Amino acid sequence: MSSRRAAIVLGLALAAVAARAHAQPAAQGFAFERFYPAPSGAGWLVLDDLNIPSSVGGAIGLALSYEHDPLRISSGGTTLDVVSDKLFADIGGSFTYARWRFYLDFDTPFLITGDSGTVGGYAFTAPSVDPSSHPDPIEDIRVGVDRLVLGNPGDPLRVGGSAQLYIPNDSREDYTTDRDFRGMLRALVAGDIGRFTYAGELGMHIRPLDEAPAPGTPRGSELLFGIAGGARMPLACGTWSAVFGAELYGASAFRSLFESETTAFEGMVSTRLEQLAGEGRRLRIKLGLGVGIVPDFGAPEFRAVVAIDMFGEAR
Amino acid sequence: MTRAFAVAAALLLASARAYGQAAPPAPHEDAAFDFMNLLSDHGLHNLNDEDWNVYGQFTYITSFKVPFSAPYTNANGAPNSFSPDYERSFTGTFTLFFGVKLWKGAEAYVAPEVIAEHALSQLRGLGGATENFELQKTGTTTPAVYRSRLFLRQTFDLGGTTSIRVSDPLQLGGPVDSRRLVITAGNFSVIDVFDKNNVTWDPRQTFFDEAFMTHSSYDFPADARGYTYGVAAELYWDDWAVRLGRFLPPVEPNQQSNDFHFWERYGDSLEIEHDHTLLGQPGAVRLLGYRNHVLSGRFDDAIAAFEADPSKNAGDCPAGSYNYGSGDFNAPDLCWVRKPNVKLGIGLNAEQYVAKNVGLFLRAMYSDGQSEVDAFDSADSDLSFGAVAKGTLWGRPFDVTGIGMQVTAISKEHARYLAVGGIDNFVGDGALGRQRAEGVAEAFYSVNIAKAVWLAADFQLIWNPAYNGDRPGPIYIPAVKVHGEF
Numbered sequence: 001m002s003s004r005r006a007a008i009v010l011g012l013a014l015a016a017v018a019a020r021a022h023a024q025p026a027a028q029g030f031a032f033e034r035f036y037p038a039p040s041g042a043g044w045l046v047l048d049d050l051n052i053p054s055s056v057g058g059a060i061g062l063a064l065s066y067e068h069d070p071l072r073i074s075s076g077g078t079t080l081d082v083v084s085d086k087l088f089a090d091i092g093g094s095f096t097y098a099r100w101r102f103y104l105d106f107d108t109p110f111l112i113t114g115d116s117g118t119v120g121g122y123a124f125t126a127p128s129v130d131p132s133s134h135p136d137p138i139e140d141i142r143v144g145v146d147r148l149v150l151g152n153p154g155d156p157l158r159v160g161g162s163a164q165l166y167i168p169n170d171s172r173e174d175y176t177t178d179r180d181f182r183g184m185l186r187a188l189v190a191g192d193i194g195r196f197t198y199a200g201e202l203g204m205h206i207r208p209l210d211e212a213p214a215p216g217t218p219r220g221s222e223l224l225f226g227i228a229g230g231a232r233m234p235l236a237c238g239t240w241s242a243v244f245g246a247e248l249y250g251a252s253a254f255r256s257l258f259e260s261e262t263t264a265f266e267g268m269v270s271t272r273l274e275q276l277a278g279e280g281r282r283l284r285i286k287l288g289l290g291v292g293i294v295p296d297f298g299a300p301e302f303r304a305v306v307a308i309d310m311f312g313e314a315r
Numbered sequence: 316m317t318r319a320f321a322v323a324a325a326l327l328l329a330s331a332r333a334y335g336q337a338a339p340p341a342p343h344e345d346a347a348f349d350f351m352n353l354l355s356d357h358g359l360h361n362l363n364d365e366d367w368n369v370y371g372q373f374t375y376i377t378s379f380k381v382p383f384s385a386p387y388t389n390a391n392g393a394p395n396s397f398s399p400d401y402e403r404s405f406t407g408t409f410t411l412f413f414g415v416k417l418w419k420g421a422e423a424y425v426a427p428e429v430i431a432e433h434a435l436s437q438l439r440g441l442g443g444a445t446e447n448f449e450l451q452k453t454g455t456t457t458p459a460v461y462r463s464r465l466f467l468r469q470t471f472d473l474g475g476t477t478s479i480r481v482s483d484p485l486q487l488g489g490p491v492d493s494r495r496l497v498i499t500a501g502n503f504s505v506i507d508v509f510d511k512n513n514v515t516w517d518p519r520q521t522f523f524d525e526a527f528m529t530h531s532s533y534d535f536p537a538d539a540r541g542y543t544y545g546v547a548a549e550l551y552w553d554d555w556a557v558r559l560g561r562f563l564p565p566v567e568p569n570q571q572s573n574d575f576h577f578w579e580r581y582g583d584s585l586e587i588e589h590d591h592t593l594l595g596q597p598g599a600v601r602l603l604g605y606r607n608h609v610l611s612g613r614f615d616d617a618i619a620a621f622e623a624d625p626s627k628n629a630g631d632c633p634a635g636s637y638n639y640g641s642g643d644f645n646a647p648d649l650c651w652v653r654k655p656n657v658k659l660g661i662g663l664n665a666e667q668y669v670a671k672n673v674g675l676f677l678r679a680m681y682s683d684g685q686s687e688v689d690a691f692d693s694a695d696s697d698l699s700f701g702a703v704a705k706g707t708l709w710g711r712p713f714d715v716t717g718i719g720m721q722v723t724a725i726s727k728e729h730a731r732y733l734a735v736g737g738i739d740n741f742v743g744d745g746a747l748g749r750q751r752a753e754g755v756a757e758a759f760y761s762v763n764i765a766k767a768v769w770l771a772a773d774f775q776l777i778w779n780p781a782y783n784g785d786r787p788g789p790i791y792i793p794a795v796k797v798h799g800e801f
Contacts, residue, residue: 056359060367060415062423089465091425093369093412106427108462132566132575135502135538136461138427169460281366310367310415314359 002204003080024123027214029172031140031182032071032083034251034264037063039103039144040048040094041311045270045288046249047144047228048200050160050190051153051180057096057313061105063286064089064307065232067300071175073216074261076122082124082216086300088139096313099148107139112175118309120215127175133303137178140166141311146188162186162203178218186224197243198229212255216297219253219262226250230270243272247288250299264299283311335472349767349801351482362482364491367415370484371801374519377405378446378775378794381437385786390745392630392642396739397440397780397790403788406432406449412484420471424485424503426464430454431535435792438481442742443531443694443723444755444777446792448518450525452539452740453571463542466501475553496551505535505562506554509584510603512672514666514703515717519798520705523773525758526721526749528679529660531694534607536562536582538690539571547584556588562748564609567637567653568689569740574610580655582607582689598667603680607658611686612649614732621647621735630736639738643745646736656686662697672712693741693781694753695725701757713763715771722754725782733782742781749784753777771796 032263036046041059043049050206066086071083090107129137144164166182188202203224211217230245250265252258268290275282286307292299329733354360385399409429416422432454435446453459475493482488485507499508510529515521518528525531536543545562562582563573563615564697574580588601613617620627629641638650661678677700684695701719706712725733732739734747754777761771775792 060369060413064416093413106460108425108427108465131544131573132503133572135544135571135573136463136540136542138462140458141460 002211010124024118024121025214026244027122027124027211027217029125029127029175030209030211030218031166031178032175032298033086033107033139034266035065035067035071035303036184037090037092037105037307039101039146040092040105040309041096041101041103042146043197043272043274043284044199044228044245044247045241045268045286045305045307046126047201047226048160048190049163049187049197049199050146050151050158050188052096052099052101052146052148052150052160053153053313054098055312055313058094059096059309059311060093061307061309062089062091063305065303065305067118067303069295070298070300070303071114071216072295072301073119073124075215078119080117080119080124081115082126083112085111085113087111088305092142094275101146102144103146104141104143106141107176108135108138109176120213122214127173127174129176134174137170137174137176139170140168140178140182142166144184151191158190160188160190162188162201178207180208182207184224192232195232196229197232197245198227200227200262201249202226210255215261219255222251223257224249224251224255235273239276241272241274241276243274245270247290248293250294251297253297261296262293264292264297265294266290266299266303268303268305281312282311284311328674347407362692365414365482365487365489366489366497367413368482369414369641371410371411372484372796372799373407373409374449374796375405375407376447376449376523376794376796377403378523378792379403380446381791381793383790384744387744387746387786391646391736392644393646393736393738393743393745394640394642395439395741395743395781396436396745396786398436404433404435404447404450406430406447406454407458408449410726410771414485414487416487417467420469421468422468422487423588424464424466424468426485427460428463429458429460431456431458433651438483439741440744441777441780442725442753442782443526443692443721444695444753444775444780445525445692446775446777446794447523448525448528451541452569458737459790462502463500463540464503464507466499466503468786471496474741483739487712493551493552493553497551498546499549500546502542502544504542505537505545505560505582505584508549509535509558509586510562510601510662510664510678512664512676512678513597514668514676515701515719520715520761520769521717522701522757522759523771523794523796524721524755524775525692526697526699526723526755527701527719527757530603530660530664530678531697531699531721531723532583532660532680532682533603533662533762534586534606534658534660534682534689534691535605536564536607536609536690538573539569541770544573544575546731554590557588558584558586558588560584564607564689566610568609568611568687570637580609582609591665596668596670599665601664602661603664605659607689608655608779609658609689609780610653611656611658611689612654613650613656614649614726614728614737615685616652617647617649617737618646618732618735620651624737627651639740639743641736641743643736646738646745648737649739658686658689659683672707673702674704675702676700684729687739688741692723693739695729697721711763715761715769716759718756718758720754720756722752724752725750730782744781744786745785746785747783751779751787753779753782754759761798767801768797768799
């Protein structure tokens with residue numbers, strides 16, 4: 001072998017080794033969304049007010065949510081906004097009877113975009129969802145049931161439970177699904193004391209997907225928690241009331257509970273306007289502005305939500 | 316308690332319905348069991364002044380193709396021949412239709428859909444006679460849920476007589492004026508608004524073949540599922556209606572993405588309708604024109620490019636260019652010549668009832684045929700006609716039966732392109748010795764086996780698939796369908 005040919009072979013070999021050394025394992029997409037809207041007809045934006053009547057009732061609802069930097073992944077001094085912006089609508093309906101609430105809803109994203117790159121030794125490919133390239137996506141579909149166990153609508157203390165099933169849909173490339181069934185079991189508490197109204201939840205997100213050690217990715221099942229409180233003010237018109245309040249909610253993976261990189265914690269101030277009880281259809285309009293208190297693991301830098309519920313019950 | 320169960324069943328079952336290849340929403344069958352009527356019957360809902368409604372449907376169709384003889388299949392590396400072997404295809408769809416009133420005259424609608432499918436010959440080899448209207452270009456055997464429609468509709472009443480608009484899927488019940496302006500904007504199908512026909516009213520209730528859903532040569536803008544974004548205005552003036560709309564085409568022909576440069580690339584449709592009464596029976600005549608300005612390839616351009624430079628052939632399409640997968644190095648291809656082109660078409664759509672629940676229909680359209688199919692069928696002109704009857708005459712008022720025929724043809728430029736081995740999205744056997752009109756004749760009978768469920772048997776006879784007189788068939792496709800509404 002001539003010295004020139006040997007040099008070429010050596011050069012190619014080194015190049016191949018270098019290329020292999022720089023090849024990064026690819027991280028796959030997953031359901032990063034941490035805004036789990038309250039079922040249609042429930043009072044808060046995230047928490048459940050457990051005002052589930054004994055009579056026949058129902059609700060349909062629409063929530064529009066925009067969030068900025070909901071999936072910012074940091075590792076080793078590098079930060080990557082895998083998902084920098086997301087705009088989606090949550091559409092659903094519920095039926096209530098005998099202190100049960102059955103519901104179905106789905107998120108339909110209009111925009112999910114971000115940056116591709118490498119962080120923590122893993123290559124992330126940003127989602128690219130918009131009405132042009134991906135005109136009709138629907139994320140995992142949620143079906144659920146809530147039950148008011150203790151207390152009655154309007155009581156100072158109401159206790160209930162909730163079970164939800166997420167049916168996988170869409171593709172992991174869009175960061176809208178784990179492509180696996182997920183479930184949530186939650187204990188719920190709520191009440192109204194004079195003008196003060198509150199709600200809380202503690203539960204479990206049963207999630208098979210565990211992508212450790214890729215940073216920022218799911219770590220299996222999670223603890224769910226949340227509280228909300230606010231004051232109800234009758235409006236001068238006499239047919240509407242307003243509730244000014246705040247909601248704090250989040251999730252943390254059981255395998256590394258409350259560690260920063262596996263915990264999402266979000267706070268939201270909210271206002272809702274409600275038509276007072278009466279015959280026929282009633283409206284509830286909800287506005288929320290939130291920030292990621294621990295802006296990791298799916299909690300955004302900030303979020304804006306507007307929602308409208310149409311609900312009613314037979315007398 | 317009964318009422319509670321009724322409502323519970325309504326809302327639970329409402330959680331699941333799908334319009335496939337953009338089958339237009341149809342009037343709900345009068346006899347059908349549905350939950351909005353159930354709620355109304357129990358005093359829980361006002362059908363004549365709705366604030367909201369929810370409807371659903373499910374449909375399963377399976378078709379069997381009897382083997383036929385063909386002297387050649389997929390000649391010269393072309394992939395688009397209709398297979399002569401035995402095949403079975405199916406579609407399963409499930410749709411929910413949600414509607415809600417926002418303010419006076421304003422309504423919002425959303426329709427999530429599920430589809431699973433498997434097409435005969437991978438949806439290749441037929442020009443205008445696709446055996447099942449539900450088939451989508453992107454469908455797979457794995458069920459996929461997607462949002463088919465999300466749009467706003469604003470109605471401005473302009474007077475005339477007032478009537479009650481019936482509660483239906485994608486239509487809230489309530490009073491409307493005979494003179495009104497209706498604006499629809501958002502994500503929906505062009506044929507939700509244009510080229511409706513009350514005789515063939517619902518493909519899920521009538522013909523199986525796509526030939527009878529709309530003009531086969533109406534190349535309306537759509538993504539690969541059959542839907543798009545756009546705006547349509549409809550002016551109703553007693554017996555007259557005028558419709559005008561602009562819609563987004565796919566970025567590249569027959570693909571799922573939409574091109575939002577609506578000032579550069581778009582599809583415009585204009586339709587004029589007149590409703591009449593003839594010998595005491597209702598009828599209507601519609602004149603429809605469309606003009607697409609889209610990214611597409613002209614057949615003559617592809618041939619000229621190949622003749623000038625044989626390296627611009629179907630087997631050597633440029634890397635990254637969109638093409639239909641031909642491996643023929645001796646044939647032209649549209650991948651070399653795509654640029655903004657105009658496509659024009661004009662058509663007639665007529666319906667006439669001749670007795671109660673017995674109607675005749677006729678559609679005919681001519682398109683210029685200079686450029687490739689952008690979104691719908693590989694057909695440049697079509698003629699279809701037939702009859703549909705409900706079983707009132709024989710004591711089964713909710714059964715439906717029909718018979719129809721359609722012939723489609725292609726332009727001489729299109730034929731020349733196919734003859735030299737070119738292909739488009741659906742047709743191209745690699746050769747075309749004798750150009751012929753493709754045809755389909757179909758007959759079906761749909762039995763109402765329960766209030767809301769129909770079981771249908773269907774038979775299609777197709778000849779000259781892909782306009783190829785050298786592969787004339789005939790092709791026999793029996794099929795069955797189960798359809799439910801709620």
